[in-house]
Amino acid sequence: MEERTFSDISHGKFLNEDKLMASKCKKCGAVFAPARPICPKCKSQEMEWTPMKGTGKLIAYTCIAVGPPMMIEEGYDRNNPYCSGVVQLDEGPKVCGRIEGVNPKEPETIKVGTPLKVRFLHRGEGENIKTYLAFKPE
Amino acid sequence: MKEKRKIGRGVCVIGAGMSKFGMFPDKDSKELFVESFKETVESVDKGFDPNDIDALYLGNFSNDYFVHQGHWAPIIADAIGHTPKPATRTECACAASALAFKEGVFAIASGFYDIVLVGGVEEMSKCNTAEVTEGLAMAAFPSELVAGFTFPGIFGAIGSAYFAKYGCTKEDLFNITIKSHNNAKLNPKAQLPFTIRDMMNQKIAKAKKKGRTVPFWNDEKEFLRDPKANPVVAYPMSLYDCCPISDGASSMILCSEEIARRFTDNPLYVIGIGQGSGGGLQSPTNDNITSLEATRFAAAEAYSMAGLSPKDIQFSEVHDCFSMAEVIDIEDLGFFKHGEAYKAINEGQTKLDGSMPINTSGGLKCKGHPVGATGTGQLHEVWEQLRGEAGERQIPNKDLKIGAAHNLGGTGGTCTFTILERR
Ligand SMILES: [Zn+2]
Numbered sequence: 001m002e003e004r005t006f007s008d009i010s011h012g013k014f015l016n017e018d019k020l021m022a023s024k025c026k027k028c029g030a031v032f033a034p035a036r037p038i039c040p041k042c043k044s045q046e047m048e049w050t051p052m053k054g055t056g057k058l059i060a061y062t063c064i065a066v067g068p069p070m071m072i073e074e075g076y077d078r079n080n081p082y083c084s085g086v087v088q089l090d091e092g093p094k095v096c097g098r099i100e101g102v103n104p105k106e107p108e109t110i111k112v113g114t115p116l117k118v119r120f121l122h123r124g125e126g127e128n129i130k131t132y133l134a135f136k137p138e
Numbered sequence: 139m140k141e142k143r144k145i146g147r148g149v150c151v152i153g154a155g156m157s158k159f160g161m162f163p164d165k166d167s168k169e170l171f172v173e174s175f176k177e178t179v180e181s182v183d184k185g186f187d188p189n190d191i192d193a194l195y196l197g198n199f200s201n202d203y204f205v206h207q208g209h210w211a212p213i214i215a216d217a218i219g220h221t222p223k224p225a226t227r228t229e230c231a232c233a234a235s236a237l238a239f240k241e242g243v244f245a246i247a248s249g250f251y252d253i254v255l256v257g258g259v260e261e262m263s264k265c266n267t268a269e270v271t272e273g274l275a276m277a278a279f280p281s282e283l284v285a286g287f288t289f290p291g292i293f294g295a296i297g298s299a300y301f302a303k304y305g306c307t308k309e310d311l312f313n314i315t316i317k318s319h320n321n322a323k324l325n326p327k328a329q330l331p332f333t334i335r336d337m338m339n340q341k342i343a344k345a346k347k348k349g350r351t352v353p354f355w356n357d358e359k360e361f362l363r364d365p366k367a368n369p370v371v372a373y374p375m376s377l378y379d380c381c382p383i384s385d386g387a388s389s390m391i392l393c394s395e396e397i398a399r400r401f402t403d404n405p406l407y408v409i410g411i412g413q414g415s416g417g418g419l420q421s422p423t424n425d426n427i428t429s430l431e432a433t434r435f436a437a438a439e440a441y442s443m444a445g446l447s448p449k450d451i452q453f454s455e456v457h458d459c460f461s462m463a464e465v466i467d468i469e470d471l472g473f474f475k476h477g478e479a480y481k482a483i484n485e486g487q488t489k490l491d492g493s494m495p496i497n498t499s500g501g502l503k504c505k506g507h508p509v510g511a512t513g514t515g516q517l518h519e520v521w522e523q524l525r526g527e528a529g530e531r532q533i534p535n536k537d538l539k540i541g542a543a544h545n546l547g548g549t550g551g552t553c554t555f556t557i558l559e560r561r
Contacts, residue, residue, distance in 0.1 A: 008280065008281075030422070032422055034281065036422075040417075040422055040423050041422070041423070059299055059427055060295035060296060060298050060299040060419070060427050061295055061298050062287070062290075062291040062292075062294035062295040062297075062298060062372045062373055062374075062375075063294075063370070063372065063373040064286060064287075064288060064290075064291045064294075064371075064372040064373075065369070065370050065371055065372065065373075066267075066271065066288065066290070066371050066372070067286060067288060068271065068272055068275060068283070068286070068288060069268075069272065070286070071286050078369070081370075081373075082286060084285045084286040084287050084291055084295070085285075085295065086295060086299075086419050086420070086427060093420070093422065094419065094420050094421075094422075094427070095281070095420060096281050096282050096284070096285035096287065096419055096420055097285050098285055098286055104373075107370075107373035107374070111302075112298060112299060112301075112302035112303075113302070132284060132285070133284075133285065
């Protein structure tokens with residue numbers, strides 16, 4: 001496998017391959033997703049790639065009625081809100097993602113603590129492919 | 139913290155002013171700042187010659203985006219006749235002018251300058267709501283934006299976690315909105331100077347005049363519960379949980395402690411100043427998503443420097459870009475325990491006549507939030523309250539000596555806490 005730097009761009013490349021990868025600090029063992037080159041806990045610069053299982057639980061969410069252009073283009077609006085959330089992966093890191101398989105029109109029915117599994121949303125084609133991280137109830 | 143923070147020599151605030159906050163299609167940033175500057179100069183009790191200003195520090199977040207013009211420090215310096223003296227812009231999203239204030243304090247404390255002008259300006263209303271939302275989103279973290287988050291969404295998500303953890307509900311937040319509107323009605327500079335009751339009456343009158351079905355609500359909470367009157371923006375944040383789009387400017391004159399009483403018998407002393415940074419929703423250095431690490435750090439620094447604890451602060455302006463932010467701010471600043479601020483709010487403790495008045499100005503929610511002008515705008519309220527010049531919204535029955543302001547940028551990416559004292 002090619003050597004990839006611990007960067008947001010590498011994170012995006014892995015997502016394009018349906019992989020959620022993290023960097024693990026060789027010194028203190030802390031795990032970071034998306035990968036980062038410097039450990040904020042012990043300041044070590046020695047990192048290694050480690051795959052995430054892609055499971056975790058919802059720790060925060062919102063159902064957005066007034067979204068940015070990117071989401072409006074996908075057909076979301078006041079009548080068709082979407083859910084974004086923060087997921088704590090079983091390995092520890094917190095990651096932001098879209099939350100699918102829930103009802104954003106009834107936000108009270110969505111529960112913090114819900115177990116979720118990763119999904120990869122591919123948009124665009126060829127060179128322009130971009131993959132968004134998403135999660136769905138297991 | 140390794141040791142207590144200290145500054146080289148004492149710094150005082152000797153003048154403060156602000157433009158009215160609001161949406162002003164016929165005013166630009168220069169005019170708004172000039173309005174604030176004139177009032178600031180006039181506020182110096184024993185008179186002030188603007189030629190004595192050594193340097194200007196100006197907070198501005200993103201006029202580059204909002205009006206497609208950058209490099210605002212010399213533009214404002216030129217507008218107030220300050221050239222060729224130095225002018226420096228600070229940018230830390232919505233905390234831009236609290237940072238201008240801090241840079242001004244450092245410049246005087248170091249001995250380099252004796253008198254500086256600090257302030258901020260933002261001109262947002264030339265853009266429409268969608269454009270402003272996109273412009274403000276530039277202050278979020280890239281990882282948040284790709285997940286579809288907006289700022290109301292970010293603070294909504296923090297709210298969802300807070301609700302789940304502590305049992306707070308959307309209804310509990312209504313009391314913040316009602317309180318902010320009550321305070322703003324007493325503030326002649328506020329963008330939304332009316333109570334929720336006033337707004338209800340206005341909507342009823344409008345419906346009657348137009349021959350439409352006249353709406354009815356039993357009380358303010360029923361109005362805020364009504365999705366027609368108060369639509370969801372990003373659950374659990376609805377329209378009345380969010381600050382408006384604003385234009386405005388604010389400014390203050392700072393000088394060294396030794397010369398302050400030449401200008402006024404009632405200067406305010408800068409006794410605590412703190413700043414922190416944070417990594418947003420994904421931050422690996424913040425284990426608690428219902429608390430902002432940057433606020434906690436800034437507060438600890440400022441309390442340490444002042445030799446004070448939270449109970450010594452008599453009132454505070456805090457960064458309530460969204461109602462939920464006010465809840466976590468006043469916990470992170472130590473005014474209330476984690477998980478208990480919403481109960482204190484329900485009990486009325488944060489009202490104007492409560493035990494810990496919060497956002498007596500009406501806050502960002504109702505005074506307005508021209509982002510670059512907010513930091514020194516908050517300190518302007520502390521100035522008026524401490525000097526007994528807050529008019530109808532003067533905090534009653536207290537001999538005010540110590541007040542503070544908390545300013546926040548982005549997803550808590552930058553937070554500041556500043557403590558002022560009247561001696
Ligand atoms: Zn480490």
